[in-house]
Structures are given as C-alpha cells and as structure tokens.
Amino acid sequence: MDKYTLLTISIIFLIILLMTEDLTKDPSENLAEEDEHLGLISNAEKTDKGFLFDLTNIEGETIRCFFNGTVEETDRLQILTGTFSKDHKIFFVNDIHEY
Numbered sequence: 378m379d380k381y382t383l384l385t386i387s388i389i390f391l392i393i394l395l396m397t398e399d400l401t402k403d404p405s406e407n408l409a410e411e412d413e414h415l416g417l418i419s420n421a422e423k424t425d426k427g428f429l430f431d432l433t434n435i436e437g438e439t440i441r442c443f444f445n446g447t448v449e450e451t452d453r454l455q456i457l458t459g460t461f462s463k464d465h466k467i468f469f470v471n472d473i474h475e476y
Contacts, residue, residue, distance in 0.1 A: 414440060414457045414468065415476060421448045432457060432468070444470040451475075 416434035427445035432455070434440060442457065454476035459469045 411458055411460055411471065412468070415454055416440070416457075417452070418442075418448060418450050418455055421450050440468050441466060442468045442470050444473065446473070448473070 414432055414434050416432045419431050419433065421428050421430040427443060428448040430442050430444070430448050430450075432440045432442050435454075442459075444457075456474045456476050457468070457470045457472070459471045461468050
C-alpha cells in the first residue's frame with residue numbers, strides 16, 4: 378500500500394468516526410433541566426401570549442416569570458415548575474400548584 382492510499386483510508390475512517398459520534402449523543406442532553414420554585418406571585422401583567430409576573434421565593438429573591446396560562450395574585454405560597462431562559466433573566470413556567 379502506498380502512502381496516499383493509507384492517508385485516504387485514514388481520513389475516511391476519521392470522518393465515519395466523527396459522524397457516528399454525533400448520532401450516538403442523546404438529544405435530551407440539550408434540554409434544560411426543569412427547576413421548581415416556591416414563593417408568592419405579585420405584579421402580574423397580562424400580555425398577548427400569557428402573563429408576566431414576579432415570584433418572590435422563600436429566600437427573598439425576586440424571579441421574573443412568564444406563564445401562558447392564567448395567573449392570580451394570592452397570599453398563598455405557590456410551587457412553580459419550569460426552566461430559565463439562556464440568559465437566566467426569565468423563568469418560563471410550565472405548571473403552577475398551590476403549596
């Protein structure tokens with residue numbers, strides 16, 4: 378075998394190896410983990426697509442949230458599940474339950 382044949386076979390093998398590595402990755406690895414927060418809802422504003430509101434958690438931190446359902450401000454603790462935006466500025470709520 379000459380060096381060009383060996384080089385071509387090596388490159389083909391490398392390309393196949395790199396392609397199969399991408400195919401074996403679990404697509405769910407790219408999904409953000411769902412978080413859960415406990416707190417009081419305030420400053421609810423209706424938008425065209427849902428509600429923007431603040432959640433003051435039990436540590437006293439305020440988290441800006443968005444929910445595409447109805448939100449009511451109450452004096453009862455709420456459990457919110459969802460995921461943060463990439464820049465961590467808005468918490469996209471999937472579900473709200475009373476504590």
